[in-house]
Amino acid sequence: MDRVQIFDTTLRDGEQSPGISLNASEKLEIAHQLARLGVDVIEAGFPIASPGDFEAVQAIACEVDGPIITGLARAQAADIEAAFGAVRDAARPRIHTFISTSDIHIKYQMQNTREDVIAQTRAAVAHSRSFVEDVEFSPMDATRADLDFTAEVIAVAIEEGATVVNVPDTVGYTTPEEYAAFLRGLYERVPALKDVVLSVHCHDDLGLAVANSYAGVQAGARQVECAINGIGERAGNASLEEIVMLLATRGDVAGVETGVNTREIARTSRMVSRLTGYVVQPNKAIVGRNAFAHESGIHQDGVLKERTTFEIMDATTVGLEGNDLVLGKHSGRHALRNALEELGFTVSGAALNTAFQRFKEIADKKKQVTAMDLEALVTDELREE
Ligand code: KIV
Ligand code: ZN
Numbered sequence: 001m002d003r004v005q006i007f008d009t010t011l012r013d014g015e016q017s018p019g020i021s022l023n024a025s026e027k028l029e030i031a032h033q034l035a036r037l038g039v040d041v042i043e044a045g046f047p048i049a050s051p052g053d054f055e056a057v058q059a060i061a062c063e064v065d066g067p068i069i070t071g072l073a074r075a076q077a078a079d080i081e082a083a084f085g086a087v088r089d090a091a092r093p094r095i096h097t098f099i100s101t102s103d104i105h106i107k108y109q110m111q112n113t114r115e116d117v118i119a120q121t122r123a124a125v126a127h128s129r130s131f132v133e134d135v136e137f138s139p140m141d142a143t144r145a146d147l148d149f150t151a152e153v154i155a156v157a158i159e160e161g162a163t164v165v166n167v168p169d170t171v172g173y174t175t176p177e178e179y180a181a182f183l184r185g186l187y188e189r190v191p192a193l194k195d196v197v198l199s200v201h202c203h204d205d206l207g208l209a210v211a212n213s214y215a216g217v218q219a220g221a222r223q224v225e226c227a228i229n230g231i232g233e234r235a236g237n238a239s240l241e242e243i244v245m246l247l248a249t250r251g252d253v254a255g256v257e258t259g260v261n262t263r264e265i266a267r268t269s270r271m272v273s274r275l276t277g278y279v280v281q282p283n284k285a286i287v288g289r290n291a292f293a294h295e296s297g298i299h300q301d302g303v304l305k306e307r308t309t310f311e312i313m314d315a316t317t318v319g320l321e322g323n324d325l326v327l328g329k330h331s332g333r334h335a336l337r338n339a340l341e342e343l344g345f346t347v348s349g350a351a352l353n354t355a356f357q358r359f360k361e362i363a364d365k366k367k368q369v370t371a372m373d374l375e376a377l378v379t380d381e382l383r384e385e
Contacts, residue, residue, distance in 0.1 A: 002256045004247060005040040005223040006240065007199065010272060011056075012043040012072055013237050014227035020276045024056040028063060033271050034228075035066040037264040039240075041223070043096060046072040047086035048079045057086035061093065068134065070094035075124035084131040095128040096166075098138035101153050102145035114149055121153050125160035136164035138201065143167070143174040143182060151189035158190065164197045164223060169212055172205025172235060176215035183219040199223035202238045204230060209238035214246060217256060228272040229280055229287060241265045241286040241318070249313055266319035286318055293324040297332025300325050304334055327374070329363035336374075343371060345378045
């Protein structure tokens with residue numbers, strides 16, 4: 001199977017989420033965990049952004065072994081020099097430089113011209129290559145840009161030595177079919193693109209970041225940029241755990257694999273949530289509290305008989321102890337008996353029927369029935385008999 005590189009941007013795009021600010025020691029703690037998780041690339045920050053970010057990227061470059069360490073830089077000399085200063089001590093340093101190719105950004109944000117973009121791309125990639133061998137180039141807002149012009153800019157970046165070409169869906173605007181067609185269009189227009197790594201970077205404004213990243217992989221991309229818990233600008237980036245588990249679970253159709261140690265996913269998610277203060281929504285795929293929880297009687301009965309009846313992944317593969325049978329008003333007799341057995345009570349026959357009736361009365365009044373409720377319920381039951 002072909003290998004897809006996982007480029008983690010939790011510490012750069014992820015940190016650009018409103019309200020998140022990580023200090024150097026917090027970033028270092030996360031970076032060590034990302035290395036344990038087995039990501040291929042850590043985008044550690046945006047070194048020109050602040051002295052603190054420079055220091056954090058530098059500390060990660062010096063201390064974290066394994067992944068390539070990269071820092072972001074606009075297509076400007078000062079940014080590139082700061083990025084190099086921060087990553088130079090890494091065993092495998094990369095500079096990631098970017099400039100927009102969409103006319104909206106060229107006209108309103110940068111207030112320059114397409115010719116300027118081509119010239120800046122040429123200079124920025126050449127300047128980066130004078131420092132490091134591994135240079136990633138991103139045409140920002142590519143999915144709202146003219147395909148021919150973006151292809152022209154990418155061809156220049158490759159000519160100057162870019163080793164990775166990343167195609168960002170900066171504002172989460174594209175759809176899977178459109179994105180795949182855009183990437184195929186680039187392959188057709190830039191023959192040299194097949195000699196470098198094509199990368200995808202998708203935002204989740206329409207909830208399509210993972211679907212678009214997957215479409216990109218199907219179109220030939222071999223690097224996916226993503227963030228733990230899907231954090232990032234606005235609605236966030238493609239969620240690392242979702243794309244990794246998608247490729248692991250549906251490798252049969254995807255035909256590619258990653259080098260991620262999926263058993264480290266839950267731990268990494270909890271660490272990022274704790275240090276960023278961003279709570280993970282309960283129903284979030286893979287890492288949400290309910291991702292492996294079952295409440296309804298039919299589902300609980302099914303998984304008690306055979307886990308795969310209602311689970312496509314084993315909770316232990318993402319580093320959890322197991323699935324969770326939550327007792328609520330939809331739960332059935334089978335799950336109740338199982339929960340009671342786990343608490344040390346063997347209840348069957350008429351006693352189980354009475355216990356079940358009582359349980360339903362409690363469940364109608366409470367959102368979730370706890371172990372304490374069950375103990376009270378069974379003790380009462382035994383007292384009656
Ligand atoms: O979303 C984006 O376009 C970016 C680039 C800097 C890669 O984050
Ligand atoms: Zn981004």
